[in-house]
Amino acid sequence: MKELQDRIRRDGRVLAGGILKVDDFLNVRIDPVLMDHIGKEFARLFEKDKVTMVLTIEASGIAPAYSTALALDVPLVFAKKARSANLGQGDVYSARVRSFTYGRDYDILVPSRFITSADRVLIIDDFLANGFAARGLNEIIHEAGAETAGVGVCIAKCFQPGMKLLEEEGLHVEALAAIEAMDENGIVFREMKSGEEK
């Protein structure tokens, strides 16, 4: 998605350790017009995947997941993060996720009544790096007996293993800005695979 890639080049900041900060427009301060276009682009990329709901994780996944859900006209559910799940409760699905940013584990929780075995679930998130979050959501979808219709991320760091791992599981993965390499001198984006954007 050229609009997102141009914005990353203009307003993103590459820090040491493979960190890309996009908090000026994507995940702390949000440009709503850009986010609206992101949602419409995900809806276009997954329009043939018979999506019945969108699933994400709080907090920075909520805006792109919402704009996608609106464009697809399906409900959105966001998983909550918890330091430790109350696993005694039978009314939530949970998965253990490692945080790339903070280097510690947390649990993600989704009330079980919000995913049924009839659902085809589109996972949306702002970033894909090691894929821990997306794989945790995928685990919850399987736990519910539902199907994962695909995974859409605003930004994928292709030099980390997440995208490859998800594709090896046979998932349809789309990144609007797929980064092959980056350093303080610039960012190299992978060519888009899903044809021309509208």
Added chain:
Amino acid sequence: MKELQDRIRRDGRVLAGGILKVDDFLNVRIDPVLMDHIGKEFARLFEKDKVTMVLTIEASGIAPAYSTALALDVPLVFAKKARSANLGQGDVYSARVRSFTYGRDYDILVPSRFITSADRVLIIDDFLANGFAARGLNEIIHEAGAETAGVGVCIAKCFQPGMKLLEEEGLHVEALAAIEAMDENGIVFREMKSGEEK
């Protein structure tokens, strides 16, 4: 906003202790069409308030704040919650907030470069009860030397002191569903004060 009030009557659940659960459509599973209408209604209610940005707190404030920011065509910023702020950093504004749900304090943090003294800030949140969150955001806006253009909440519990406290500070407060009283037999909404909806 009749659409929201009707939905609360239909799908909300009143629990003991003044708790109203709306997680089926507003703050865990989100109906994107309802949320889009909520954003447009806030934009209508605050259209004369010269809003330059929308401010909320993660996580359940993000969806209504985003739909409002899109309708007003201004950026959205969300404050992060932290157990304890790193107050040594001069690059964030912070305020201490008490959680109604969990009964413990937390800090909310906003990078200082995201609010300038020229901003007129609209606070948006899903719930207003004791008003701790909105008052914390209002404190951050003052810390930045900016002005609070108003406070918009999807649901206000008028039997708790938040709405009155904010109005006593001279703030323009709008609730799309203002609850006077509720129990297991039903919910009594206050009449809307801002005239006919579109």
